[in-house]
Amino acid sequence: AQSVTQLGSHVSVSEGALVLLRCNYSSSVPPYLFWYVQYPNQGLQLLLKYTTGATLVKGINGFEAEFKKSETSFHLTKPSAHMSDAAEYFCAVSAGSNTGKLIFGQGTTLQVKP
Amino acid sequence: DTGVSQDPRHKITKRGQNVTFRCDPISEHNRLYWYRQTLGQGPEFLTYFQNEAQLEKSRLLSDRFSAERPKGSFSTLEIQRTEQGDSAMYLCASSLGGGQSNYGYTFGSGTRLTVV
Numbered sequence: 001a002q003s004v005t006q007l008g009s010h011v012s013v014s015e016g017a018l019v020l021l022r023c024n025y026s027s028s029v030p031p032y033l034f035w036y037v038q039y040p041n042q043g044l045q046l047l048l049k050y051t052t053g054a055t056l057v058k059g060i061n062g063f064e065a066e067f068k069k070s071e072t073s074f075h076l077t078k079p080s081a082h083m084s085d086a087a088e089y090f091c092a093v094s095a096g097s098n099t100g101k102l103i104f105g106q107g108t109t110l111q112v113k114p
Numbered sequence: 115d116t117g118v119s120q121d122p123r124h125k126i127t128k129r130g131q132n133v134t135f136r137c138d139p140i141s142e143h144n145r146l147y148w149y150r151q152t153l154g155q156g157p158e159f160l161t162y163f164q165n166e167a168q169l170e171k172s173r174l175l176s177d178r179f180s181a182e183r184p185k186g187s188f189s190t191l192e193i194q195r196t197e198q199g200d201s202a203m204y205l206c207a208s209s210l211g212g213g214q215s216n217y218g219y220t221f222g223s224g225t226r227l228t229v230v
Contacts, residue, residue, distance in 0.1 A: 009154075034218055043118070043205055043221035044157070090156050100145050100211040101170065102219070104156030 002027045002093045006105035014113050019063075019078040021108050023091030026072065032094035033074040034102065035065055039087050047089075050074065061085070086112045118222035120206050126228045127196055134192045135225045139208030146189050147219065148181055149205040150174070157205055163189060164211070196229045203227075 007022040025031055032051045036044040048059025055067040065076045074091060088107045095101040119138040127133050139146050145164050149157035160179070161171045165186040178196075183189040193200055203226050207219035 004156075036221075041223075041226075043207075043223045044219075045221070046218045049218045092156075095159075100209060101147070101159050101162060102157075103159070107154070107156050 002031070002095050002103045004091050004093050004103055004105035006089075006091050006108050008108055009106065010109045010111065012111040012113060013081045015083055016080050019076070019081045019085065019110065021076040021089050021091075021110065023065075023074045023076065023105060024072055025074060025091070025093045027093055033065075033067060034092040034094075035059065035063070035074075035076050036090045036092065036104075037061075037087050038090065038107075044090060047076070081110075081112045083112050083114065086110055118206055118208050118220050120204075120222035120225050122225055123223065124226050124228075126230060129198060129229055130195055132192065132194045133196060133227065134190055135204055135206075135227075137189045137191070137206030137208075137222060139188070139206070140220055141187070143208035143210055143220070144186070145209045145211045146183055147207045147209070148189070148191050149207065151203040151205055151224070152201075160191075160204075193227075196227075198229045201227055201229045 003026045005024045034049045035047040038044045047063050048057050050057050050067045058064045063078045088109050090107050091105045092102040121136045147162040148160040151157045159172050161181050163183040178194045181191045203224045205224045206222045209219045
């Protein structure tokens with residue numbers, strides 16, 4: 001069975017600092033991995049995804065994530081935080097190659113301080 | 115392409131009443147998903163359709179919940195005899211998919227249900 005663990009329910013950084021949001025997954029099949037962002041009272045927006053191929057994936061708004069199979073990790077990073085990055089971030093793993101169902105982590109709230 | 119639309123955005127209902135939500139996916143997407151999200155948690159899978167066929171239903175979905183996608187386009191989610199524990203954000207998403215493909219979802223803005 002697939003599962004996702006996001007380490008740290010709240011992360012606070014200063015504007016301009018590195019953003020690092022941690023995600024570890026468990027999957028019995030080669031995983032498809034996703035990061036979504038959610039702003040208050042809105043749905044989730046896809047930031048980036050890993051399916052196959054290059055393990056470093058780039059997404060929107062300057063975010064990127066690296067798939068590390070040996071560490072079962074898919075951490076999200078951004079070199080320089082902006083105030084507009086403050087939101088909730090969810091890591092997700094595909095539940096299997098045929099369903100499209102995603103299993104989400106519990107989320108990490110990113111606070112950006114001026 | 116106007117994205118995934120959900121209606122209504124907010125619904126307040128009395129315990130014991132029935133409610134129905136609607137989701138209009140992106141027109142070329144063959145898969146449609148319903149998720150439930152409570153405060154401080156990630157979305158939890160409820161059910162999904164490929165075209166008009168309901169292919170999977172979570173054990174979270176009690177007999178009071180039913181979903182349809184009659185013509186493979188829009189979908190409805192009905193909750194009968196609502197309970198306070200049903201209060202949550204109900205999210206709809208759509209995607210292209212089939213076999214081993216998974217291109218990621220497009221989510222709607224959700225319907226927030228409050229049962230009083």
